[in-house]
Amino acid sequence: MDYPPLPEAPNSLCPFMAGNESLTPHEVFAIRPKGGAPNSPGWTVRVVPNRFPALRIEGELFPEGVGIYDQINGIGAHEVIIETPDPDQELEDQPLGAITDVLRAYRARIIDLVQDIRFRYIFVFKNVGMLAGASLRHPHSQLIALPIVPRAVEEQIETARAHFELKERSLFADVLQAEIRSGDRLVYENSAFASFCPWASRFAFETWIMPKFPAAHFHTLDDYHLGLLAEALRHVLRRIRKGLQKPAYNLILQTAPFHQARVRELVPAEMEFRWHIEILPRLAQAAGFEYGTGFYINTTFPEEAASFLRRVREET
Template identity: 45%
Template structure:
């Protein structure tokens, strides 16, 4: 019998189709096609003139902007979804609302070497990527035109990546995305009724139940959500309440880098290097610290397609129970020769 589960944050219902349950090796995953030696990569060191001029970079002492010597580099997206120049120009057209497509669209190039996964990096490299996320959010938050910053990573063609060189993106918008609005509204309703943060309660319950925990550290947990939309979906949450990602502290960055890298290692081991997206959901720039919303990372392997029923109903059909996925991930045999990655 399929199981209907309600996501307590958004109110969205998910169908866990247990009768159609699949093991990791049952999924038909398109393998990553490695870049041919004669295919040019604009993100590799030495090709700095093939990208727009850098916005910021973590560099070796004595190196120069848009030259070699960088460790993490941020450039404007060559084909931006939104452009940073101009005013909002808000207006109504009959019953419709419109404004200029103002915002920021940046690419975080995560290594000067042609690395295709965070799992190929040292922990300190992953830490620098997280610090870069924080630095760019803090800087763009100063622009009063901008309301929200969405950090995300696409890995593999099926997940929307056009280049395999490991990179993330940041899109900053003058409005709050509807998905975040739904999460914030659901969390606020819970807070007004219970007087507690829903995400903090979720952390406590997942730790107590232990059925969906993938990994636990001192400050963070990784788990498969109770109403997972997708097979092997994973969330990473801080154990202590925090509404804004950009306020993350040094010790938290050090642990988060380990949790994030090890979680992706487990995904790669279980699912043979699947395409995936991860997204950081955080509180809009215009809010101060709030008690009812909690920043978090959502990791979504791209194993299934969204079809007519999902688009038409808003339901998702997940063929793997989150409990089964968590068990596979916990028991994944990963190669870890990096002593610094131990929690």
């Protein structure tokens, strides 16, 4: 099916182009290899507050009852990570150093925002293509800091906790070991990261990237491992783009919650969660079945998806 391409803002109007820094709120982070003043050109990665934020950063958290319902005001942060000044360069087109810099920007913003004890969760994601909910073509990611833990994350933690109670092992470690041993759903592997199409994937060609070492929080990653992650990410994104012919996709970074009263203090966070990246190609629309049940119909076996992605020859 052909969909119309995303509207392209004329260069003079695109708020993410170098030279248009005045069209965005003041930057909160930037990488400027040759120095230069904030909010001026010369950056390679730039982070700014979203001009149309889903949540606002000012104010105190104020949960209240409204009749039988509960309400909390929308305190949080909503930032845009502009991945490159060049609107035509997709993340996976960039050299490894530049991709590492984008990941470094994620890390820097999380390290900054995690100091705010109002925030329980910091979520980084990237929407590519209209069918994945993107509204601007210029390569960018987004960060949202939330005062509550997402239930999708809570569910993963609860499942891992039950597994730990039964086995005294990390569910994430067990899954990764099973995937690496069988190799049936493995897409890519380097010394620190493994990438695989998960068992019972929700989406066709859904692909995860996970560290091979225990780590609950993404922001504890050092530069060396950021570089290895950039390498894994570039391989996976290139294969998905070439193999599936530039599909729309969502990329989500799942890290462990912050500042949370832990149910059982003796269980280390690493046993209950391992940060990871999920890449969700959007080849079909979620429909009534998915929204009504929370189950997903996926017509491509993850073993077939992984085998296909392993065989894609990347362009250089």
